[in-house]
Amino acid sequence: MLDRIKDLTAQLNRHNYNYYVLDNPTVSDYEFDKLLEELMRLEKEYPDFIQPDSPTQRVGGEITKQFTAVAHVFPMLSLANTYSVEEIEDFDKRVQNALLQKVEYVCELKYDGVAISLVYEKGRLLRAVTRGDGIQGDDVTQNVKTIKSIPLKLFGDYPDFLEVRGEILLTHQAFEKLNAEREDIGEQAFANPRNAASGSLKLQDSSEVAKRGLDCRLYTALGENLPVKTHFESFTKLKEWGFRIPDVLQKCNSIEEIKTFITRWDAEREQLLFDIDGVVIKVNDIFQQQQLGATAKNPRWAIAYKFKAKRALTPLLSVDFQVGRTGVVTPVANLQPVLLAGTVVKRASLHNNDIIQQFDIHENDWLYVEKGGEIIPKIVGVELSKRLPAAQKITFVSRCPFCNAVLVQKEGEAAIYCPNEWGCPPQLKGKLEHFISRKAMHIDSLGEGKIEMLFDNGLVKLSADFYALKPEHLLGLEKRIMGEDGAERIISFREKTVENMLAGIEQSKNISFERVLFAVGIRYVGETTAKKLARYFKNVDALAAASKEELKAVDDVGEQVAESIVQFFNTVENLENVVRLREAGVQFEVNAATEQPLSHILDGKTIVVSGVFSIPRDEMKQKIELHGGKNSASISKNTDFVVAGDNMGPEKRKKAEKLGVAILSEGEFENLLC
Ligand code: IVH
Numbered sequence: 158m159l160d161r162i163k164d165l166t167a168q169l170n171r172h173n174y175n176y177y178v179l180d181n182p183t184v185s186d187y188e189f190d191k192l193l194e195e196l197m198r199l200e201k202e203y204p205d206f207i208q209p210d211s212p213t214q215r216v217g218g219e220i221t222k223q224f225t226a227v228a229h230v231f232p233m234l235s236l237a238n239t240y241s242v243e244e245i246e247d248f249d250k251r252v253q254n255a256l257l258q259k260v261e262y263v264c265e266l267k268y269d270g271v272a273i274s275l276v277y278e279k280g281r282l283l284r285a286v287t288r289g290d291g292i293q294g295d296d297v298t299q300n301v302k303t304i305k306s307i308p309l310k311l312f313g314d315y316p317d318f319l320e321v322r323g324e325i326l327l328t329h330q331a332f333e334k335l336n337a338e339r340e341d342i343g344e345q346a347f348a349n350p351r352n353a354a355s356g357s358l359k360l361q362d363s364s365e366v367a368k369r370g371l372d373c374r375l376y377t378a379l380g381e382n383l384p385v386k387t388h389f390e391s392f393t394k395l396k397e398w399g400f401r402i403p404d405v406l407q408k409c410n411s412i413e414e415i416k417t418f419i420t421r422w423d424a425e426r427e428q429l430l431f432d433i434d435g436v437v438i439k440v441n442d443i444f445q446q447q448q449l450g451a452t453a454k455n456p457r458w459a460i461a462y463k464f465k466a467k468r469a470l471t472p473l474l475s476v477d478f479q480v481g482r483t484g485v486v487t488p489v490a491n492l493q494p495v496l497l498a499g500t501v502v503k504r505a506s507l508h509n510n511d512i513i514q515q516f517d518i519h520e521n522d523w524l525y526v527e528k529g530g531e532i533i534p535k536i537v538g539v540e541l542s543k544r545l546p547a548a549q550k551i552t553f554v555s556r557c558p559f560c561n562a563v564l565v566q567k568e569g570e571a572a573i574y575c576p577n578e579w580g581c582p583p584q585l586k587g588k589l590e591h592f593i594s595r596k597a598m599h600i601d602s603l604g605e606g607k608i609e610m611l612f613d614n615g616l617v618k619l620s621a622d623f624y625a626l627k628p629e630h631l632l633g634l635e636k637r638i639m640g641e642d643g644a645e646r647i648i649s650f651r652e653k654t655v656e657n658m659l660a661g662i663e664q665s666k667n668i669s670f671e672r673v674l675f676a677v678g679i680r681y682v683g684e685t686t687a688k689k690l691a692r693y694f695k696n697v698d699a700l701a702a703a704s705k706e707e708l709k710a711v712d713d714v715g716e717q718v719a720e721s722i723v724q725f726f727n728t729v730e731n732l733e734n735v736v737r738l739r740e741a742g743v744q745f746e747v748n749a750a751t752e753q754p755l756s757h758i759l760d761g762k763t764i765v766v767s768g769v770f771s772i773p774r775d776e777m778k779q780k781i782e783l784h785g786g787k788n789s790a791s792i793s794k795n796t797d798f799v800v801a802g803d804n805m806g807p808e809k810r811k812k813a814e815k816l817g818v819a820i821l822s823e824g825e826f827e828n829l830l831c
Contacts, residue, residue, distance in 0.1 A: 158199060159206045165196040166208045170310060173212060177306040178401040201760050209281060210310035217303045217363030220712075220831050224295035224359070227284060229274060230320055231379055233291045234451055236267075236437060236461040242416060245438065248460045249412050255457070256445055262409045263388050264418040267435035267461050268374045270326030271355045273301065277319040280311040280398075287358065297358050301325070303367035308399040315398045316380050323375035327354045328430045331370035338596075338683070340481070350432050362713070365685060372431070374403050387441045408441060423464050427498050435463035468527045469502065470540055471495035473518065476507065478554050482587025483680055484574040486564060488513060488553065490524065490536060498528045505534045509571040510553045512536065519548040559583050579730050585619075586612050588678050592620040596684055597676030598668050602654075602661030610636050610650075619730070620677070621737035623662050631655045666742040670696070673744050677735065679725045681718045689713055690722075692755070692783060696746035697735060701726040710772065758830060759786030763795050767809045768802030770823050777802075784830055792818055800826045 172189055176182045184192075193212065200207045207213070239245065252260050272288040285301035287294040301307060304325070311319075327335070332350040335357075339346050347353035357369040378391040385391045392402045405422070409415045419436055426433050440446050440458035449457040474491045481487065488507040495502055505526055507513055516539050518524070523543040526534045553573060556563055562577035575581050589608050593600040603611075603623070611617045616630055635649040650658075668676075671691035675684050682690070693711045694700040700722070708719035725731050739745045754760075764786050766777050777800065778788045789796060792812045798819040799809065805820075813820050821829070 158203055162196065162199050162203065162206045162211075163208060165192055165199070166211045168192060169196060169212045170210060170308075173305060174308070174312070174399055178308075178396070178399065201757060204757070204760055210308075214309065215303050215305060215367065217299070217365070217367040219299040219363045221297075221299055221361055221363070222831065224297060226289070226293050227286045227296045228293045229286065229289075229291070230276065233272060233274060233288045233294070233322070234455055235291070236459055237455040238435075238461045238463050240463050240465060242419065242462070245415060245419075245460065245462055246412055248438070249415075252440060252449065252458065255449055258445075260445065261387075261441040262415060263439050263441045264407045264409050264415060265376060265403060265437045265439070266374075266405050266422060266429075266433045267437045267463070268324035268326055268376075269351050269432040269434040270324035270374075271351065271358055273297075273323055273325050273358075273373065275301070275307065275321045275323070277311060277315065277321070279317055280315045282307070282309045295359075299363040300358055300360065300366040303363055304371050304373050306401040307373055311398040313397050313399075314384075316383060318380050319383075319398075320379040321375055321395065321400065322377040322379070323373050325354050325358055325371055325373050326350060326431050327357070327370070328372055329432075330430070331372070335369055362685070373401075374431075375400055376403070376437070386443060388439055388443060388446070389441050391443075409438075419462055426464070427500070433464075435461050437461050466527045467498040468525055468537070469495045469497040470523050470525055471502070472543075473520070473522050473524050476513075476518075476551055478558050480557060480559055480575050480581060480583040482584060482591055482678065484576065484578060484581065484584050485572045486554070486557070486575060490518075492524065492526065495526065497526060497534060502526055502528075502534045505536050507536060510566075510573060511571050513551055513553060518551045519544055520551060521545055521548055557581055582612070589617060589620060589623075591678050592676045593623075593665075594676075597672055598665040599672075600661040600665050602657040606636075607658065610634055619734045619737075621734045621741060624738065624741035624743070626659065626662065628655050628659065631658065666744070668744060670744045670747050673738075674700075677725075677731070677738075680721045682722065686711075686713050686718060689755075691747055693779070697739070701732075701735075710776065754785050755783040756830070757785045759784040762786045762797040763789050765789050765792050765796050765799045765809070765813075766802070767799055768805035770800075770802040774802075780830070792816065794818075 169189070169192055172182070172184055172192075196211065197213055200211065200213060237248075239248075249260075274286045274288070274294065275282060276284040276286070282298070282302065284296060285298045285307075286296055289295060302309060327350040329350065332347070332353055335353055336346040347356065353369075354371060357366055357371055360366050375395060378385070378395055383391065383394070385394055389406065389408055392406060396402045407414075407418055409418060415438055422433070422436055438460050440449065446456070446458040451457060472493045474493055477489045477491060479487045479489055487509070490505050490507050492503055492505060505524075507518075516524075516536065518536075518539060523540040524536050525538040525540065527537040528534050554564065557575035557577060560575065560577045560581040562575050562581065564573050565576050566573045575584065578584055586608060589612065590605055592598055593603045593608070595601075600623075608617070611626075611634075613636075614634060616626065617623055631650050632652065632655055633649055635647050638646050638648060669691075671688045672684075674691050674697075675682065675687035689711050690700060690708075694703065703722075705716075705719040705723055708714050708722055709716070714722075735745070759781060762785070764781050766774060766781070766788065770777050781788055792799060792809060794816055796813070796816070796818045798821055799805075799813050800823065801810070801820050802823055810820070
């Protein structure tokens with residue numbers, strides 16, 4: 158069996174390499190999934206045979222409570238930066254003068270992400286460490302293992318020791334998906350992909366990291382006597398060893414070629430899948446690099462040319478105040494459309510009142526809009542010379558533009574809220590849209606437009622209202638819409654549409670409790686927290702009755718989340734809605750058949766707990782089950798190990814020792830799960 162596991166691991170790693178490194182898949186997704194399924198099945202049956210480079214290790218599941226500081230083998234220096242081409246010319250002169258010979262350069266993109274050092278020993282990924290202060294960084298290996306383009310095991314004639322450095326980043330697509338999900342649960346969106354990548358790399362739960370879809374671009378290979386003479390050649394080797402190498406790399410033999418590279422990528426950077434903030438120019442010959450050496454901070458053989466952020470000046474037409482599902486009011490500037498970095502910008506978020514105040518924005522002001530590392534344009538200033546003498550200051554609305562409620566600001570928070578949670582149309586519609594969304598109740602037959610119609614006709618206000626809908630309420634319901642051609646059209650619900658809508662609603666009664674819990678829209682309770690809460694409390698009654706302290710015993714639940722849950726169940730409207738949803742047949746308790754484990758670490762293991770722990774004994778048992786283990790009351794030869802708390806019974810200890818059953822302390826057990 159070990160041979161089959163090794164063979165499947167190698168096959169799947171080769172397919173991953175073809176897909177992620179060579180961009181040339183040689184099997185269909187279906188075939189790949191079949192092989193992966195077989196491997197997962199075998200690994201479950203024979204956990205001792207799991208290979209360290211198994212592709213199943215990439216889904217994460219390891220929890221890192223605190224990242225350990227690790228010293229870098231070679232210090233991680235940074236690059237000297239410049240915004241001027243003249244300084245690149247000076248750099249070239251310095252290099253030529255020092256070496257007194259012809260110099261070839263390699264130009265690369267300067268990836269705007271988070272630096273990472275990957276250490277391979279005997280071809281296996283041993284450690285992934287952040288830059289930190291350049292001398293030591295944080296060990297983020299478990300999180301980095303989830304990045305599929307980073308090999309866990311190398312191919313070919315790799316050296317015994319190899320350190321590869323690069324930049325961890327998020328593509329624009331992954332970034333937008335992540336932010337949409339965060340906004341969905343009322344969490345602050347990340348300002349740019351770099352911040353998002355950096356935050357993701359420091360998450361404690363590696364299975365969360367796996368979902369974020371991080372990527373990596375490499376820029377340096379280090380080691381003793383690497384079989385290469387030039388920087389460029391090192392990429393050829395890296396590719397042979399299994400790494401995905403950058404698509405854009407260019408040898409340049411003159412300053413003119415370097416300038417052409419800079420101009421090209423300054424103009425074309427918007428077409429890349431990820432952010433760059435400049436280009437890097439490096440001496441190609443490694444011996445020449447060594448001759449040039451480094452200052453205390455920067456190597457003398459490389460320099461970064463940074464792009465200036467792209468900026469446009471355009472007049473403000475008006476400011477809209479939008480209200481989201483959670484009631485937060487966001488001011489949005491409507492701008493005279495202007496071309497900026499390849500796209501037409503018409504709107505820019507003003508985020509909150511602080512920004513309006515900071516720039517002292519007036520009506521019809523001409524605003525500077527910038528696209529730096531971020532994709533979303535931001536307002537960076539006002540052209541005061543263009544301000545009209547009579548222009549009035551823009552003030553934040555004091556009442557909700559949709560329901561007229563007086564807005565409120567919580568102390569210490571920048572956000573301004575509409576408190577009318579149950580009477581403000583965009584908040585109610587936002588809650589309904591969230592409820593039916595794909596990751597929640599997944600009712601595809603309802604959508605934004607349909608919800609609007611149902612809401613405007615007074616048929617649904619709260620999610621439980623969906624379940625009271627009857628065909629006669631819906632048939633023939635009409636809405637007038639204005640087509641793009643300016644002509645008015647009437648859309649109405651026909652029989653087939655109504656049938657689909659009701660069938661979708663009916664089917665959602667099978668959706669698991671954890672997703673229902675996400676769907677009901679408790680602030681700060683995202684998909685993962687909902688999952689953990691559902692598994693811990695098992696049903697909504699236990700959850701609703703839990704105190705803040707009890708809630709905080711659940712992984713990932715801190716003060717803010719606990720407070721929000723308590724508040725949710727203290728609100729009559731929520732309680733009534735939950736009761737009505739439950740009466741309609743929506744799942745409010747876990748169904749053992751659909752419960753997913755947190756990890757497979759304890760699969761097949763029979764465990765006995767004995768003594769007093771830092772958490773209630775029931776919770777300890779629950780933890781064991783959630784990680785795949787089985788609890789047993791008495792020690793026998795079938796017991797894999799005992800978790801011993803304080804005051805473990807002496808009889809039990811004696812029996813365990815007699816049968817040779819291992820005894821783990823609570824701490825040792827926790828370490829096993831991390
Ligand atoms: S080479 C000795 N190449 O920019 C420094 N760095 O301060 C060698 N970066 O921390 C770095 N793209 O994380 C290099 N193509 C590239 C890069 C790059 C991004 C980052 C790197 C470094 C920072 C420069």
